[in-house]
Amino acid sequence: MTELLGIPMQASDRIDVYSGVSRMAGKIWAALHSAEATPSKSAALLVHPTSNFMGHYLLAPLAERGIDAVGLATRYIGNDSSLTMENCVLDVGAAIRFLRERGYEKVVLIGNSGGGGLAALYQSQAESPTITCTPAGDPPDLTRADLPPADALLQLMAHPGRAQVLTDWIDPAVVDEADPWTRDEELDIFSGRIRPPFPPEFIERYRAAQFARNRRITAWVREQLDRLAAADGELQDLPFVVHGTTADPRFVDTAIDPSDREPGTMWGPTEVANMMPASLAHYSSLRSWLSQWSVDESNCDGALHMSRISVPALVMYGTADQVCFPSYATQMFDAVSHDDKRLVPVTDGLHYLSGQPEKIAFVADTVVDWLREHDLAR
Structure with missing residues (x-):
């Protein structure tokens, strides 16, 4: 079953989204794919700063394996010309809070592609917030934001951040x-x-x-x-x-x-x-x-923020990926300061596993098995 989720959005104090309809709606949008056999108490949230993940290739496979899966679209969907990473953090926080209010006991955050740096930044600031403004000195103050931590963090064909x-x-x-x-x-x-x-x-x-x-x-x-x-x-x-x-x-x-x-x-x-x-x-x-x-001023340094997380971490990378190279995966994996982490290659996997249904199945199976090992698949 697929459901469209309208998630309340914390508005910005400036116009950084062109569409007046989007700004006035006061919502960001997500697609929920629900497990049909048995109601799931766990949700996997897939994020990216600007890509539309409402049609992500992993949503249905996870739901088929018993994990409800949500693909998020931030306020900057399809247009990063005015994107502020700190506002993306607010959007991820709104989505996790929304899922917890719906009764999900466990929420697993998955950063795919450019979502890798965002996911690391989010979890770091949810666990121990330090960022009080954007590099330009603007809101939001993440130390005052409501950012519920995720229960685990997955990096999938991801890179450490847009500045790098x-x-x-x-x-x-x-x-x-x-x-x-x-x-x-x-x-x-x-x-x-x-x-x-x-x-x-x-x-x-x-x-x-x-x-x-x-x-x-x-x-x-x-x-x-x-x-x-x-x-x-x-x-x-x-x-x-x-x-x-x-x-x-x-x-x-x-x-x-x-x-x-x-x-x-x-x-x-x-x-x-x-x-x-x-x-x-x-x-x-x-x-x-x-x-x-900006390589010197952006707050979204994925390796730095991966070093600050305490939750279990799974890093997967495609060995044939033309976008996110193996060193990006090892950089983020090595940065995790605890031992509850795993690095898994997807042999011959392309960046979005396009035309590779067997690779998608391998990723979905690996993710679900890992979640079950950690008592995160309910």
């Missing part, structure tokens, strides 16, 4: 933010001058240049926010474009962070995905950049 991923992926050959065609040929992995396998000294220089570019954008964002503050008007934010956001050398050279993956990206050839409008992080507001994309 963008920094790993951002194109350091872009030297003029207003002109994507002005490029540093010494760092251009698409020019044909530099070919894989890339030597270690090139990778080191490339990575340093990626960090430098992220920090240049952050410095520019701070300057623009200072100008807005000095103007003393009602306008508090501005949009901007980021060119070249899918240029991780791992997309081109599969010997780096080796796995079973094919060269390229989930969005097609790397050079195309790097510039196409529909791929990662091309549009942002100033305040959103600090919250989700």
Whole structure:
């Protein structure tokens, strides 16, 4: 059985969602797939900052195995240009509180893909809140929020956070933010001058240049926010474009962070995905950049927050995943400071297990068996 859930949402003090209908509804939405054989007292909640998980591939398989499963859509569904990670934390908290009020005794939080950093951030702040504002100094204050902790945390084909991923992926050959065609040929992995396998000294220089570019954008964002503050008007934010956001050398050279993956990206050839409008992080507001994309200022550092959780943790990764590489999984697994943790590869698993029903079944079986071992499947 499938049910649409309307979950009360804590409103923001600024307009960061374009749709007036969405803002006035005062709700976020989720899809509940219920186990039909025996009523479940446990619920699995799948989260992502912006993707629509109401149709997630794992919902029905978990319900078929006796675990009610909920796919959440945050207030930023399909549009992360003004996304604030701290508001996503509020949305996850609202969903867990809603499920507990419905009578679920156990709630298991599953972060998939970009939901990995969010899930870690949420559980960390639910157990021991420390964040009093966004990096721009705005609400919410998570130390004053009602954030019920989950009973366990799962990371599924996940990465540690959007700021780290963008920094790993951002194109350091872009030297003029207003002109994507002005490029540093010494760092251009698409020019044909530099070919894989890339030597270690090139990778080191490339990575340093990626960090430098992220920090240049952050410095520019701070300057623009200072100008807005000095103007003393009602306008508090501005949009901007980021060119070249899918240029991780791992997309081109599969010997780096080796796995079973094919060269390229989930969005097609790397050079195309790097510039196409529909791929990662091309549009942002100033305040959103600090919250989700700034490598130095974002609060969403998945490894840091995984180190702060006390609940059981299961980390699963696909060995053929073109998006979340094996090192992302081991980074989050190694960060967990207690021993009740497990790392499970999904052999030949793609990022969303598209066209791989046997892999979906393996993931669902693994998750349910692990929950039963921990008395979390009721």
